[in-house]
Amino acid sequence: MKTILxxxxxxxxxxxxxxxxxxxxxxxxxxxxxxxxxxxVIYDTYCLSCHQANGAGVPRLNPPLxxxxxxxxxxxxxxxxxxxxxxxxxxxxxxTYANAMPAHNFLTDKQIADVLxxxxxxxxxxxxxxxxxxxxxxRSKKK
Amino acid sequence: xxxxxxxxxxxxxxxxxxxxxxxxxxxxRKPRPDAxxxxxxxxxxxxxxxxxxxVGKARHTVVAPNGDxxxxxxxxxxxxxxxxxxxxxxxxxADSTTTFGTFKGTGIAIANGYLYASSDTSVYRxxxxxxxxxxSSQPQTIVTGLTLQRxxxxxxxxxxxxxxxxxxxxxxxxxxxxxxxxxxxxGQDPCPILENYGGIWQFDAxxxxxxxxxxxxYATGIRxxxxxxxxPATKQLYALQHGRDMLATLYPEMYTDAQSAELPSxxxxxxxxxxxxxxPYCYFDGQQDKKILAPEFGGDGKKQDRCAxxxxxxxAFPGHWAPNDLLFYTGGTGAANSFPAKYKNGAFICFHGSWxxxxxxxxxYFVAFVPxxxxxxxxGKYEVFAEGFAGGPxxxxxxxxxxxxxxxxxxxxxxxxxxxxVKGKVWRIMHGK
Numbered sequence: 228m229k230t231i232l233x234x235x236x237x238x239x240x241x242x243x244x245x246x247x248x249x250x251x252x253x254x255x256x257x258x259x260x261x262x263x264x265x266x267x268v269i270y271d272t273y274c275l276s277c278h279q280a281n282g283a284g285v286p287r288l289n290p291p292l293x294x295x296x297x298x299x300x301x302x303x304x305x306x307x308x309x310x311x312x313x314x315x316x317x318x319x320x321x322x323t324y325a326n327a328m329p330a331h332n333f334l335t336d337k338q339i340a341d342v343l344x345x346x347x348x349x350x351x352x353x354x355x356x357x358x359x360x361x362x363x364x365x366r367s368k369k370k
Numbered sequence: 371x372x373x374x375x376x377x378x379x380x381x382x383x384x385x386x387x388x389x390x391x392x393x394x395x396x397x398x399r400k401p402r403p404d405a406x407x408x409x410x411x412x413x414x415x416x417x418x419x420x421x422x423x424x425v426g427k428a429r430h431t432v433v434a435p436n437g438d439x440x441x442x443x444x445x446x447x448x449x450x451x452x453x454x455x456x457x458x459x460x461x462x463x464a465d466s467t468t469t470f471g472t473f474k475g476t477g478i479a480i481a482n483g484y485l486y487a488s489s490d491t492s493v494y495r496x497x498x499x500x501x502x503x504x505x506s507s508q509p510q511t512i513v514t515g516l517t518l519q520r521x522x523x524x525x526x527x528x529x530x531x532x533x534x535x536x537x538x539x540x541x542x543x544x545x546x547x548x549x550x551x552x553x554x555x556x557g558q559d560p561c562p563i564l565e566n567y568g569g570i571w572q573f574d575a576x577x578x579x580x581x582x583x584x585x586x587x588y589a590t591g592i593r594x595x596x597x598x599x600x601x602p603a604t605k606q607l608y609a610l611q612h613g614r615d616m617l618a619t620l621y622p623e624m625y626t627d628a629q630s631a632e633l634p635s636x637x638x639x640x641x642x643x644x645x646x647x648x649x650p651y652c653y654f655d656g657q658q659d660k661k662i663l664a665p666e667f668g669g670d671g672k673k674q675d676r677c678a679x680x681x682x683x684x685x686a687f688p689g690h691w692a693p694n695d696l697l698f699y700t701g702g703t704g705a706a707n708s709f710p711a712k713y714k715n716g717a718f719i720c721f722h723g724s725w726x727x728x729x730x731x732x733x734x735y736f737v738a739f740v741p742x743x744x745x746x747x748x749x750g751k752y753e754v755f756a757e758g759f760a761g762g763p764x765x766x767x768x769x770x771x772x773x774x775x776x777x778x779x780x781x782x783x784x785x786x787x788x789x790x791x792v793k794g795k796v797w798r799i800m801h802g803k
Contacts, residue, residue, distance in 0.1 A: 273619065276630075325520045333553060333554060
């Protein structure tokens with residue numbers, strides 16, 4: 228099921244831009260790998276320094292992404308956090324975190340979908356993928 | 371119970387054989403260090419005993435003249451925010467733990483016959499009688515009504531010997547961008563945050579109910595100084611700045627991950643009245659050995675511009691180590707108990723440990739010693755004094771650390787106490803056997 232969803236997601240928006248330039252083929256197998264690659268590249272670039280390589284975050288400062296309802300639950304809320312940022316006191320598993328989450332609305336729908344899919348399927352998380360069209364919808368409602 | 375106490379005290383005595391007793395001080399009997407020094411690695415001749423395995427989310431600490439250890443908590447335990455540890459049988463281990471104070475926070479200090487303690491919005495003090503804190507008394511409110519920040523909210527405190535109280539007002543911001551930590555967001559120029567934050571304010575240590583406006587902005591351009599201490603030897607205020615984060619995340623075209631891990635330096639500051647250390651416009655680059663214009667304000671990683679005239683640190687450490695406490699070591703009342711002469715009037719610095727060095731391995735997570743000269747400046751390089759808190763040689767993420775050093779205090783006998791923020795472990799470091 229996940230593979231099919233990913234495949235639909237991929238064919239929706241220009242995923243080619245996010246394949247490494249040396250990528251030799253467009254076989255489906257490579258496509259699903261490249262979603263993960265793209266999500267990881269975005270995570271490493273924009274998320275890792277605060278949320279850490281293992282998604283554990285930083286005590287007191289930056290919230291964890293592993294096993295929290297903010298990541299595993301309502302996708303609309305999660306997409307909204309990426310698009311709009313979050314700067315209010317939120318309690319996660321009994322802890323609060325001081326740093327502001329900046330808005331990442333400069334990322335494309337596809338990039339946000341990829342990185343959220345990466346986050347929702349790593350660090351011990353097992354949740355469904357996020358589709359670019361879901362990001363698009365949340366983004367359009369904001370405006 | 372009393373018998374047991376006496377008995378173990380006798381055992382303690384017989385085991386601590388080589389100690390020389392002096393007549394002018396309280397019994398100079400020292401506890402035996404733990405066999406593993408509480409998991410710490412120390413210079414030769416030093417030993418550590420674990421006073422408590424965990425008091426809660428500890429921040430700063432102070433030791434009263436009678437030897438009671440007070441620890442400020444970052445989160446209330448059973449509704450209380452200050453822990454008192456008592457070691458009645460002198461085996462080094464706390465055998466009585468009590469809590470008081472209904473506020474959480476960071477700062478704690480003893481001066482003028484009072485125990486001062488801060489929440490993130492106030493500074494209070496408790497009266498003391500014969501060196502013992504009157505815990506049941508209602509504390510006096512010295513500073514009140516501060517705005518609750520989310521970021522850099524810790525109100526670290528220091529007191530001088532002339533009735534003044536110094537309070538850190540950390541900036542609720544990384545680099546005073548229009549939108550905090552947001553890629554592409556410009557720096558606010560001038561930075562409005564500096565009016566009420568990003569500096570150290572001076573208050574009357576004895577006057578009640580002061581607002582921030584009753585205090586004086588003593589120094590500015592300091593992003594956040596969790597480590598703050600008065601050096602009685604030079605009669606000057608010192609602090610360590612937590613440098614800004616995310617140079618590579620916000621400006622990947624200007625900084626590599628490796629550069630961003632080292633930059634900016636964590637700065638050891640001699641804080642003179644009226645000093646301006648440059649935040650948010652400037653940061654200190656230890657490799658170029660100068661203040662550099664921040665990219666949010668037009669910097670390119672090399673340009674100095676308006677930063678040329680800003681006050682410099684007296685020592686620069688690698689980036690993001692998070693200096694969270696500073697202690698000028700004066701030595702104990704009995705010479706037999708003090709650390710060796712080289713430590714006298716030197717500075718101990720507690721590095722809580724980094725997160726923003728990722729994806730590179732983290733740094734900090736140890737207590738450093740900096741020898742200080744008579745001119746009030748470092749007289750040599752820093753050295754690692756106590757390490758092993760995190761429980762592994764390489765920490766990739768702060769959540770992996772078993773313990774993180776956060777607070778320092780000196781006992782009247784010359785012992786150095788260290789607190790941990792993970793579980794609130796407390797160590798006592800002693801010299802000699």
